[in-house]
Amino acid sequence: MTLTLPDDVLYRLINARRVVALTGGGVAAESGIPSFREAHTGHWAQYDVSELATPQAFVRNPRLVWEWYAYRRMLAERAQPGVTHYALVDLEQHYPAFTLITQSIDGLHWRAGSRDLIELNGSLRRCRCFESGHIAFAWDDDGEIPPRCVQCGSLLRPDVVMFGEGLPHHELRRARQAVEQCDVFLCVGTVGAIEPVASFPFVARRHGAFVMTIAPEDSIYTLMADYVIAAQPGVIASELVRLIVGDVGGLEELQADAL
Ligand SMILES: [Zn+2]
Incomplete structure (x- = not known):
């Protein structure tokens, strides 16, 4: 799929230095990982x-x-990591600071190669x-x-993290710090709207970050976003990486124009 982004959005993405991405059940589902509810069937x-x-x-x-x-x-x-998992690894390698915060417990981000990774639910x-x-x-x-x-x-x-348990303090503190310091906050795929995670885009914006959400359905994360790509992340992930990392024609002109 060809992805086109407005110049100002592309400018923010290309020139960001500290990026936080947040994932949850949406990216896991792309690899066929059932949600708790979906697994809670049969036996x-x-x-x-x-x-x-x-x-x-x-x-x-x-x-x-x-x-x-x-x-x-x-x-x-x-299951195997999907195209979105690998795209997030590419972004981690591109940006000076890139922190991936996930609600998923499946370990697929780690297996794909993400290393600045905060698994908030263990x-x-x-x-x-x-x-x-x-x-x-x-x-x-x-x-x-x-x-x-x-x-x-x-x-x-x-x-x-089981039901009735709080999130691990150390991970939560690291996540909050990354969210407060980032200049781009990406919400990738459907993410559970559970506190304190649901507040992360608010916190990021309050600290001046540009918030972008990639998800097919409306949620608190699309409502809070400065820009929304209304698509499954897996459909546009490779193209997004190419736009940010890759050899984009006329990039210097674009940067000059956006200034
Ligand atoms: Zn022991």
């Missing part, structure tokens, strides 16, 4: 969310909670032990379920 529909995805459920029935997240980890591991790639918070990237899948922490022996749980 799993017999269980209430409070039995599967809360810390209290883990205390009561750690095996069931482990298996629910193991199922979702399996779906994520089978990641299925990691576990942490219930008692002490020791992080584990590998565990024994053949023995006891859930497996135990090799450091302290307590049960491992997925290092994701």
